[in-house]
Amino acid sequence: MNATIASITARALLGRRRFLLLLPLPLLLVGLAWLAHGLDPDPSAWGEPVVAGLGFAVVLPMIALVVGTGVLGAEIDDGTIVHVLATPVARRDIVLAKLAVAAGVTTAVTATAMFLTGVIVGSVRFGLGLAVACVVCSIAYSAVFLALSLLTRRPVLLGLLYVLIWEGLLGNLLAGSRVLSIQQYAVAIAAEIAPSPVLHARLSLPLALAMSAAFAVGGTLLAIDRLRSFRLAGETS
Amino acid sequence: MPPSTGTVELHGVSRWYGNVVAVNDVSMTLGPGVTGLLGPNGAGKTTLLQMMAGFLPPSRGELTVAGRPSWRNPEIYRVLGLVADREAVPGFLTAWQFVLASARLHELPDPERATERALGQMELHDAWHRRLGTYSKGMRQRARVAAALVHQPTVLLLDEPFNGMDPRQRLHMMDLLHRTADAGAIVLFSSHILEEVEQVSGTVQVMVAGRLAASGDYRSIRRLMTHRPHVFAIRSSDDRRLAVALMAEPAVAGVDIGQSGLTVRAGDYGTFARALPRIVQRERIRVRQVTPSDESLESVFAYLVAQ
Numbered sequence: 001m002n003a004t005i006a007s008i009t010a011r012a013l014l015g016r017r018r019f020l021l022l023l024p025l026p027l028l029l030v031g032l033a034w035l036a037h038g039l040d041p042d043p044s045a046w047g048e049p050v051v052a053g054l055g056f057a058v059v060l061p062m063i064a065l066v067v068g069t070g071v072l073g074a075e076i077d078d079g080t081i082v083h084v085l086a087t088p089v090a091r092r093d094i095v096l097a098k099l100a101v102a103a104g105v106t107t108a109v110t111a112t113a114m115f116l117t118g119v120i121v122g123s124v125r126f127g128l129g130l131a132v133a134c135v136v137c138s139i140a141y142s143a144v145f146l147a148l149s150l151l152t153r154r155p156v157l158l159g160l161l162y163v164l165i166w167e168g169l170l171g172n173l174l175a176g177s178r179v180l181s182i183q184q185y186a187v188a189i190a191a192e193i194a195p196s197p198v199l200h201a202r203l204s205l206p207l208a209l210a211m212s213a214a215f216a217v218g219g220t221l222l223a224i225d226r227l228r229s230f231r232l233a234g235e236t237s
Numbered sequence: 238m239p240p241s242t243g244t245v246e247l248h249g250v251s252r253w254y255g256n257v258v259a260v261n262d263v264s265m266t267l268g269p270g271v272t273g274l275l276g277p278n279g280a281g282k283t284t285l286l287q288m289m290a291g292f293l294p295p296s297r298g299e300l301t302v303a304g305r306p307s308w309r310n311p312e313i314y315r316v317l318g319l320v321a322d323r324e325a326v327p328g329f330l331t332a333w334q335f336v337l338a339s340a341r342l343h344e345l346p347d348p349e350r351a352t353e354r355a356l357g358q359m360e361l362h363d364a365w366h367r368r369l370g371t372y373s374k375g376m377r378q379r380a381r382v383a384a385a386l387v388h389q390p391t392v393l394l395l396d397e398p399f400n401g402m403d404p405r406q407r408l409h410m411m412d413l414l415h416r417t418a419d420a421g422a423i424v425l426f427s428s429h430i431l432e433e434v435e436q437v438s439g440t441v442q443v444m445v446a447g448r449l450a451a452s453g454d455y456r457s458i459r460r461l462m463t464h465r466p467h468v469f470a471i472r473s474s475d476d477r478r479l480a481v482a483l484m485a486e487p488a489v490a491g492v493d494i495g496q497s498g499l500t501v502r503a504g505d506y507g508t509f510a511r512a513l514p515r516i517v518q519r520e521r522i523r524v525r526q527v528t529p530s531d532e533s534l535e536s537v538f539a540y541l542v543a544q
Contacts, residue, residue, distance in 0.1 A: 004341045008327065015329045079323035083335075083384060086290065086319045087342035088311050228309050232292040232321070 002089055005097040009071050013105060022066065022105070025059045026113030033120040043121045047198030051121060051130065055114050056186045061163040064106045064138055068145025069155040071098040072223075076149065082232065091227040095146065099220060102142035110134040122196055129194030133186040140182050140212045143219030150226035178202050185212045243303035244268050245289060245392060245423055250298035252284050259284040261447040262298070267425055271418045273434035273455075274427040276444035282427040283322050285444065286396050289425070290319045302392055315343070318390030320381050322397055328370025332361050332380045335369055339384040355383040358413060374401030382410070386417070393417055395426040399433050411437045466490065467506050468530045472498035474523040482516045498526070 036046040075081040111134040118127030148155040170177040178184045188208035191201035245267040252260040260281040276282050287293040288300055291307035307313045336355050340348035356365055359379040378401050399407050418424045428434050434441055441458045443451040451458050473479045476499050480492045488508035493500040503509035517524050
């Protein structure tokens with residue numbers, strides 16, 4: 001990993017007050033869990049919508065989307081990527097540095113929020129289970145969204161379609177589509193580490209881990225390949 | 238600066254986007270020295286530079302920098318420096334941090350010293366520690382050039398480098414390009430302004446509509462440009478008599494008389510410019526207005542293409 005690229009990427013992502021934009025969703029998640037717990041200590045009625053419905057279905061993918069498409073996509077949009085690409089740094093190292101920052105920031109934000117939510121909902125072990133699921137799936141999401149930022153000029157839109165339509169809608173209607181849903185991997189991993197009545201895994205742990213790895217590796221390789229063939233926008237002046 | 242390790246060579250290079258041909262069958266060899274890439278907007282200069290810099294593959298043809306293809310070859314940036322046309326810089330970095338990052342990414346043995354030298358070359362001493370976001374357009378441009386020069390490239394490509402610079406900064410940049418070239422580097426810069434190219438480079442490549450329209454030393458290109466047919470609009474105290482007198486001149490190819498005066502087609506600029514005062518003095522005609530009517534850069538380039 002290239003430390004220079006990682007540090008500039010982190011500064012661009014978190015510099016000044018930009019990191020504040022990442023906080024409302026996790027705060028909403030923890031606040032909602034805390035409020036619900038205050039009203040009714042038994043989480044059987046509200047635990048699943050908060051943990052799975054908000055935490056894994058919205059907070060984790062949305063934070064991953066904003067961060068994952070931002071670490072490279074923002075530089076592509078404003079043209080500053082040229083300053084990094086016009087150097088002999090291997091494209092693999094550039095992608096790995098960007099991915100490390102994206103996955104690191106996404107993990108830090110989501111795993112912390114999900115851990116606190118898990119502790120409020122159930123126990124420290126449940127919180128740890130949710131946090132581990134966030135770590136694994138942050139890497140998978142980040143790799144996919146990073147690759148999207150190199151594949152299309154509308155990475156956020158396509159990422160939203162994946163999260164909302166594929167995972168949110170089709171994942172609940174078509175059993176087969178769950179195999180390609182990172183959200184379902186998160187639920188499966190957390191449910192295996194800390195079984196709880198508020199989590200209903202629809203995939204086995206080995207499948208969830210293997211598919212998470214496949215998304216992470218596939219997305220990374222795709223991003224490296226696309227960056228090797230990166231073209232500046234086709235101005236003809 | 239290390240001696241140049243080769244040349245930039247293009248053989249039959251074309252680049253198209255769908256049905257639009259941006260660069261059409263361009264062949265050229267660039268050696269050490271400053272070369273100006275001159276052409277109007279839309280001529281394909283940026284596309285050509287992007288191909289040379291490895292940010293675009295040629296659709297057809299062969300392009301090498303120092304003997305190696307630049308496309309999908311990051312190693313080329315050990316000898317190549319690029320100042321792209323987009324002015325964006327990471328505004329949250331200071332100039333020092335920006336150029337130092339470039340030095341580190343080039344894996345230079347002493348990045349701090351290289352950064353100091355590059356910033357010194359661009360006369361950014363007083364603003365090293367200010368964020369680039371607070372810089373003027375010209376200062377940002379100089380910071381970008383410093384980042385491109387930090388590894389002392391033997392091939393330096395600059396897309397419209399004088400944009401946003403004030404006259405003093407331009408002179409300084411011109412001097413820098415000369416010094417870089419004098420040290421053995423290949424320096425290629427694009428411009429759509431004749432005077433910029435005239436002041437900086439001995440060799441000129443003229444591009445028009447994707448094609449290489451003319452190539453050679455500046456003086457011969459300039460001669461081609463001034464010895465082309467020119468059209469002037471003239472208003473005088475006696476248009477009809479002036480038209481008759483002008484038609485007797487060998488330098489005049491034709492005269493039209495209209496409501497608003499004469500339209501004169503002259504064979505070449507210099508001869509006509511010398512003949513006109515002589516004629517009006519002899520005929521005692523008062524000239525109220527002489528306007529060159531086709532001096533746009535596009536018409537100059539169009540003429541060169543036709544040649």
